[in-house]
Amino acid sequence: MIMLSFVRCSIMPNRSIPMFKFRAAGNSPFKEIKDTQYLEELEQSLLDQYENGERSSYELKEKLFYLYLRLWELEPEKDFYRNPITRLVLDIGWDIKRRKVNYEQAQLFFEDLIQLAKPHALPIAHYRLGFIHFYNKRYHSAIRSFEKALQRHNPDRVERLPLPNERLNESQSMKAQAQLAESHYKYSVELAxxxxxxxxxxxxxxxxxxxxxxxxEREILREESKPYMCLTPAGRSSISEQEYRELREAEAAFIFDCTDHDEQRVYVKGKLRAFSARRMQILEILFEKQKPVPQKEIADKLNISQVSRYMNELKRLLSEYGLDEQTIIADNGYYINHPNPILIFNENDPKYLM
Structure with missing residues (x-):
């Protein structure tokens, strides 16, 4: 959760650092507005919306980002705008990666945020940037990002240690270490x-x-024959192209195929089935979690109300496609009640690796 309401109470002294120019600033709807009083009134209106349950709205967070960016442009001496901008960019970049799958745009946000934070350390931005570089097969850049994400910071050498929301948790540290090793291997293959x-x-x-x-050829140039990953209730596993094709045709499997972000697909009993965009979003959440997902979490992620209505419609459609009516169950959250639910994605996809 982004805490923005009290941003004006945490005024930091001006450090005479030139204001950083975000590359996204050119898209701001406020770039022509010079009336700071009007912008501050708009800020309060947007914060009211934020506090009234629209925290998950990407569009609202984007508006707040552009608003604070414009206010800082008009009042460069007020360095306290830096904190909400940092928090919002972390969240916006994550939303782009998670929801819109626009990795190039997310990369710009994280790179600019790292520059904005200097000389402060910002491990979480390097962490997320590392996965984007890895996905785009920029393995040398991924190595640098993961190393910076894992770097231990000496309080005597940095101006400020990372805040809790800017540090990696234990799970993220483990993933960063694993991806660092994988990046080194992939880069070694390129060099070989x-x-x-x-x-x-x-x-x-x-x-x-x-x-x-x-x-x-003996030690590095081994054939990479398993480009896909499967996520099931039992865990993750790598699969080959042949195994991928066989799974999609398996009558006993319920498949959510994310190997193509532009065209996600669902296979029911070996057949490709059509679902609306909203139903695909719901299915993706359930397949990705592989455990009960609270109704509120689904509502917040998709910015919808009446989750139960969407679920009932989805269950009826799955029944029409030949699955049991209880394929989706509500019990301490919604989950897929199927003997073989499988999410398939590219083995280097940051959306599921993080």
């Missing part, structure tokens, strides 16, 4: 392929050159 190409382009290789390439 580059070395192999250089060998192939040698005009007159000597007898020892091939030894280096053979070693790379």
């Amino acid at each position: 392929i580059r070395a192999k190409r250089m060998y192939e382009e040698l005009g007159n290789p000597d007898d020892y050159d091939i030894d280096y390439i053979m070693k790379l």
Whole structure:
């Protein structure tokens, strides 16, 4: 939860640091407004909406971000705007990654936020940026981001230690360490392929050159034959292209396929089935959690009311597609009651790795 209501009470002294220019500022609906009193009145109106239950609205958080950004542009001496901007960007960047799957835009937000925070440390932004780099196969950049996310900070060397919401928790630290190792491996593969190409382009290789390439092929250039991940109630596992095709055709499986973000698909008893965008969002939440999801969590994530009505409609549709009426059950939250529910995604997808 972003605590914004008391931002004006936490005034920090002006540190004479030039105000950082966010690349997203050009999209601001407030960029032409110069009346600070009007903007402050609008701020209160937006905060009232925020406190009245619209915390999950991406659009509301985006408006608040642009509003504080404009106020800071008009009043650069008031450095206290830095804190709500930081919190909002972390949340907006997360929403872009989680909901809109616009990784390039999320990357801009996190990169700009890191620059804004300097010289302060901001591990969580580096952490999220690392997953985006990994997804885009920029493994060297991912290595740098994960290393910075995991870096221990000496209070004698940094101006301010990260706040609790800016640090990694134990689970995130473990994931960052694992992805750092995976990034090193992927980057090693890239370097090995580059070395192999250089060998192939040698005009007159000597007898020892091939030894280096053979070693790379034995130790690094192993075939990566399992590009997909499955998430089930039993845990995660890697699958090959062939296994992926077989699962989609399996009559005993209930599949939510996220391998293509632009066109997510659901397979019921081996057949591709059509669902509305809202029902797909609900199914994705249930498949991703693989455990009871509270009604309020679903309502907040999707910014909807009457969750039970959507669930009943979804259950009726699943029944029409041949599943049991109790495929979705409400018991301390909603969950999928099926013997073989499977979420399939690309093995390097940050949306599910974080």
